Amino acid sequence: MSDGWLREPYPLKNKHIWIAGHTGMVGAALMRAVSQESCEILSVPSSSLDLRDQSSALDWIISNHIDVILIAAATVGGIAANQNRPADFLYDNLMIAANIIHAAHKANVGKLLFLGSSCIYPRGADNPIPEDALLSGPLEPTNEAYAIAKIAGIKLCQSYRRQHGCDFISAMPCNLYGPGDTYDAENSHVIPALLMKAHEAKTSGARSLTVWGSGTPRREFLHVDDLARALLFLLKNYSGEKPVNVGAGEDITITDLARLVADTVGFEGRVAFDPSRPDGVLRKLMDSSRITRAGWRTEISLEEGLEDAYRDYLSRF
Numbered sequence: 001m002s003d004g005w006l007r008e009p010y011p012l013k014n015k016h017i018w019i020a021g022h023t024g025m026v027g028a029a030l031m032r033a034v035s036q037e038s039c040e041i042l043s044v045p046s047s048s049l050d051l052r053d054q055s056s057a058l059d060w061i062i063s064n065h066i067d068v069i070l071i072a073a074a075t076v077g078g079i080a081a082n083q084n085r086p087a088d089f090l091y092d093n094l095m096i097a098a099n100i101i102h103a104a105h106k107a108n109v110g111k112l113l114f115l116g117s118s119c120i121y122p123r124g125a126d127n128p129i130p131e132d133a134l135l136s137g138p139l140e141p142t143n144e145a146y147a148i149a150k151i152a153g154i155k156l157c158q159s160y161r162r163q164h165g166c167d168f169i170s171a172m173p174c175n176l177y178g179p180g181d182t183y184d185a186e187n188s189h190v191i192p193a194l195l196m197k198a199h200e201a202k203t204s205g206a207r208s209l210t211v212w213g214s215g216t217p218r219r220e221f222l223h224v225d226d227l228a229r230a231l232l233f234l235l236k237n238y239s240g241e242k243p244v245n246v247g248a249g250e251d252i253t254i255t256d257l258a259r260l261v262a263d264t265v266g267f268e269g270r271v272a273f274d275p276s277r278p279d280g281v282l283r284k285l286m287d288s289s290r291i292t293r294a295g296w297r298t299e300i301s302l303e304e305g306l307e308d309a310y311r312d313y314l315s316r317f
Contacts, residue, residue: 004169004240005294010111012236015039018066020051020100021073025180026115026173029228030070037232042066046073052095058103069104069112070231071097071153076182078189079142079212079278086145093146097153101168105160113235114157114170116243118220118286119147121172128287131172131243140281158241167239171231174247174286178224178305179312191221191306194258195313198265208270209262212277215255220285222248223305226298233296247286248298264306 017034021027022043034041042064049060051073061069075092082089097114104112121129122137134154139147157168177191188196194211201209230246238244252260258271300308 003290004238004242004244006237006239009236010167010239012068013038015067015110016042016065017068017070018042018044018061018064019070019072020096021071024072024074024076025178025182025224026176026227027072028180029178029224030072030231032225033228033232034070039068051099052092054099054103057099058106061103061107061109066104066107067110068235069100069109070235071100071112071114073100074115076146078193079280082143082146089143090145090149093149094152097149097156101153101156101160104168105164105166110167111235111239112157112166112168113231114153114168115231116150116154116170116172117147118172118174118245118247118284119143120151120154121284121286123281127283127285129245129285130287131245131290134243142278142280154243161241169234169238169240170243171234172243172245172286173227173230174220174222174245174284174288176222176224176227178309180224181309181312183313183317190219190254190257191261191309192313194261195265195306195310198258198262198267199310199313201269202265202267206269208272209258209267210272210274211254211258212274213254213279214275215253215258215273217254217279217281218251218283218285219254219257220247220249220251221257221302221305222246222298223300223308226300229299230291230296233294234291237294244291245286245288246291246296247288248302249288249292251283251285252302260302261306264303264310
């Protein structure tokens, strides 16, 4: 084993694998990826199991003989939702992480993967951002509550590994998009928000569409199916305390992204920007060299991924 990488893959055959948050964008992608393995996938709707209740989570894990857990369950949203509902984002995500991770230890679960977020890194971190940048500076204020909850989940995985020898790992994805994304005014992230705005502008015959912010920030985007393959790769091949970044390896300005989305949708009008709206961090590109050196690669380009996301959008609206 070197830097946490296993010499022999962790076996998934005949394992009972619970994907927590299976109805979300990431969870659904994990369902697609893990279904290719010779294992039994288990899931439970939030209406039947409140992950904020520890005893319920523990009882469910024990009664279903869970061997492996992938934690994709979370309360998520864009800048507006994070700013308007910080208590929800902090409490819900703290409880989900703490309850599942503690229950996994109590139930002797063989392996657990906790999904973090690139927002855990300091606002002023150098780019590309390495995993060592964690807790090296102040967080971005617009999503601080969510980031703190995710950092707590990472630290829980590390602490249960140190104290109890649990094989709990964590992964940090960059901005995600793809089938199953959220499309609404308050909770959408940048790509679904742009797809929605561009489609509405096209169908209404508008001459322009307005994008939040100045357009100068740079962001990195990864298709959710690429992430799912990466998480499956980590589940099989990684057993270390240090979180692992998972990104596309390149970033793009919001201006260029907005124009690319307009081209994807077929909107031919002008793309304008509203600098009175918050930009957030000016640049966020993660250093994903650890997982790429281990052998994982992205398979879906941003152009292909946007077309896939737009097809999904059209199929639902």
